[in-house]
Amino acid sequence: MNFDLDEELIAIQQAAREFAEKEIAPTVDEDDRAHRFRRDLVRKMGEMGFFGCVVPEEYGGTSSGWISLVIITEEISRIHSSMRVAINMQVGPARALVDFGTEAQKKHFIPKIVSAEWLSCFAITEPDAGSDVGAMRTTAIKDGDHYVLNGSKTWISNAQVGDVALVYAYTDPKIKYKGMSAFMVDLHSPGISSRPISEKLGALASPTGELFFDNCRVPKENLLGKEGDGFKICMTELNSTRLSCGAGAVGVARACREASVQYANQRVQFGQKIGEFQMIQDTIAQMVVQEEAARLLLYRAAALKDKGQPNTLETSMAKYYAGETCAFAADSALKIYGAYGYSGEYPIERYFRDSRSYQIVEGSANIQKVIIAQDALGYRKANR
């Protein structure tokens, strides 16, 4: 496989880098400290076409492909990890609609999601259902032309700012995951409320919250796929969003590596630049190699998807490794910067806080390892 980026991808990379450096970077520390969600910037990202990479042009997308999604996410996350979450919130539901929506659903939702006229999100996780998606308790019971939603979701990015959500719920709780269904829900409907989760370690400028459904009536036209398709839709969606999430991890790892190299070349101790000490070189070398390996794993997984081939295994490998790489890079940057890294004077403490999310979200590191190991052991093939 050849991973030299072609002209189109290089142009996309440059546009995303320029956007991140010009539009996001000037206020990144201020936005992060104030927990400020930049809806205006999300809208601009929509105008730039960042949310349309894997959406056909007829629905407002660009069809530039999965590798371009990975490239854009890395560039955004390198400047501000919080801002890359917005990519998954728009792309996840938009792509699920491309894969499973009716023509009417596609026309109604996708253009407004891709342009970020509507902020979207997806709601899987519940207080007692994190890694074990099948353990969710939210129900959607048919009542005439509607489904009535009851239950609560937690750790939902964009919960308190979203306009629409892709919500997973049981239409038939008795038959476990075979009774799970997926719905596009207007978050301004009666029976829906939200509560922000503001006390968190990182991703401070990305809103996170709880969603509560109290007899919320969702028109039956908003069912995505058929009743019972929910688990499959959810796994397919996660297989898409894990790619972008992994790219976010690489973006933060790259920011750590770039900052570490710069500092190692500037900071003098014991009469020489600290970069001249072999222990620092050992760390820098590991950061460089891990970052490149993680990026190549992501490109490979994305390239398979661009060719329409199964890539669940490759996506799990890439997401897992990118998360570990990010944690190592942030940990290393903090050691290299020492007390300055611990202070608010440099962005290292933000990288460190943001890095931790990547071993948790979009399927924890352990869940990815389960998928990889079960495939290797022949218990359950990941690529079906």
Ligand code: GRA
């Ligand atoms: O064969 P079948 O017809 O019985 O179907 C089974 C299987 O083939 C069924 O689901 C199918 N399936 C899939 N279909 C398509 C399983 N995996 C896939 C797939 N990748 N694609 C049941 O399968 P199962 O394996 O028996 O299910 P399980 O053991 O209950 O669960 C599997 C697993 C643990 C992998 C799953 O639950 C999982 O992925 N858990 C992790 C949950 C997760 O990733 N949550 C993320 C929350 S959202 C989030 O983090 C947002 C962050 C935003 C951001 O920062 O980007």
